[in-house]
Amino acid sequence: MTEVYSHSYPSLENDIPAVNRSLTESTLIVVLGMHRGGTSAITRAMETIGADFGNNLGNPVAGENDKGFFEDLDIHRINAELLHAAGASWDSLATIDLDRIAPAVLDVFRERATSVLREKCRTRIFALKDPRLSRLLPFWMPVFERSGIRIVYVIAIRNPISVARSLKRRDRFSLEKSCRLWLAHMVPAIRATDGQRRVLVDYDTLIDAPIAELTRVSTCLGLTLNAQRVAVYAQEFLDNRLRHWQFTPEEFDAAHAAPQLAQRLFQALRAMLSHKEEESRSALALALRDAEHYALSQQEPTRTPAAVQSISKIVSAAVRAMRAVRLF
Template sequence: MNPRERLKAAKGEIASEPRTAILVLGMHRSGTSALGALVAAHGATPPKHLLPGSLHNPKGHWESTPLTIADDHLLTAAASSWQDWLPLDRQWLQSPAAERFRPMMTAIIASEFGDAPLFFVKDPRICRFLPFIASILADLRIDPIAFLPVRNPLEVACSLQERDQMELPTAFMLWLRHVLEAEHHSRHMPRCILRHEDLLSDWRHQMDRAARETGIVWPVTSDQADTAIAEFLDKDLHHQRASVADLQNHPDATPLVRSAYAILRSMASEGDSQDLRDQLDRVRATFDESCDVVGKAVTAGNLAAKRLHGELEKGIVERDALADAQQALIRDRDSFMAERDALAHAQQDLIQARDSFMAERDALALAQDGLVAERSALARIRDDLVAERDAALASRSWRLTGPLRWVSSIRRR
């Protein structure tokens, strides 16, 4: 079916094949990825663009990347986040602000799953606004089925503490918010509640039970899915382990958390019943009342924390700017020192050249003095010779022998 036909089918203009979406509704770190892998191995279509694996989930999340991003944006628009354990404003979910997300999420679901008759949507965030997602599926004439994995909240809290450095009391309240919202808003759907430890110990029986209780037929049988599941389902990845007794004795586990977990375990093992639903309704009402009491204080605390965070970020920016300026000054200082050292070396070279020139000058001066002395000595010798000549010329013997010298010169001619 092409997009135009899908749109017509959504409007009821033409008949369409029945389609089913399995909603994996569980708290973060509750085994939702393992359940997603099991559902995929049994033939349900996964999203086209899977969120890649991570350090704490190396085998993958089985979540749609664009849908997860859109879910985060919706929570942000609702003044919330995935770490917020306060209830979402139900009026906001019916407001124009929320409705702006409907076309985008509708397009994402159509793009990620195409015309698949059986597919699954897995993102713990949708527990917080399940009615909104269910209404989008209804617009697309897609029947929802809910799988609710339940894991010991102490294991969940310890896992969040390790992965996100989340405080245990906060993690417990976050677990409580997710499971209560998911259970309450999935009551009108065919659903199956599955204990995490049962999935790990006997996934074949649990997946067959899920099919029976929700009325779906797996495209791939458990025997056929065995190889694919063996590659993903690894008990060694079940790092955090805690017993029911550990939860009961833990000081951070409130009575509401312990009660909710006990009721959900009973639903998984004994089956759904109105009595168990009523018990969960009382837990939910008490939790919501507590949130109403502490909500304002938490909101004020969050605002103060945001203000302090903003001031901290501003201080960090200023610190970084000062550090950059300091580094620039250090570089300038180093440059000046290098230039100073170069000038000092040049000065030493000039001093050495000057000393060499002065030594050469002194040597020349000495040589000059020697030449002057030698010239003076030669001048004295010359003067002595001139004096001797003049004396000879003035002597009587020179005059008497004059005729003889004349005759001698005539003969030589």
């Protein structure tokens, strides 16, 4: 059976030219994870290893993310436009199909994304976060590789029940929808970064033991930890009141309404963080496979909205015309 999450990822070894890392000192830290999954706090933690977030961040929202989202608005805008062009939204349960976007339109998106990324990553460490990235990696990974920047990944892990409770309060989502969305973000994040330099970070562990967790993260990513910044982060930024919901793995087991696939994947990821990586790899592989098969079984045929088709045709024609007169 076709694996719905992984079939469209690029082969980083065969399809994209190798980058001479000696030509750049820039590092891009890509934070992946689910909405309400701790990505904001984890992204803010990247400052302790020298990361910058740029000067074009969205504003904090009281009662939702009081201390900020740490999302670059230029990248956020590209992701939102990509989803719209594909006839999807951030909470779509169906797989995001970029083939629904005209090739010429995708080319424009790629050129724009590459230009924006290179500008933000000039001779520094830049942390990039938007939960939408997890579902748009087939678009972004070739952009990352072609940018000539050293790429490392940080994958935020949070108990799906905690995520679901947060989404229920904010968006009135059902437990089933939230867990399906959790899978739709976590499966491609894990699949696509396999073999890349990455580290998994448990949100609850970061709040409970920030110094130990950030020491581990810096070692895994090969970046220097700044003790003074760690102290500021732990004492001034972290606040247990930001963690409105916290459930243990045992409590997840007791939540019978939660999809079993989300439970299995969460447990496998927790095992990977418990120094049991080798013995948990088979469990993780099975959980990923079953989640992909489940997602495929839930897919329904969709059509690109007429308005999106029309816009794509117009933009494609405009791009061809501009290239003909060498404006691109």
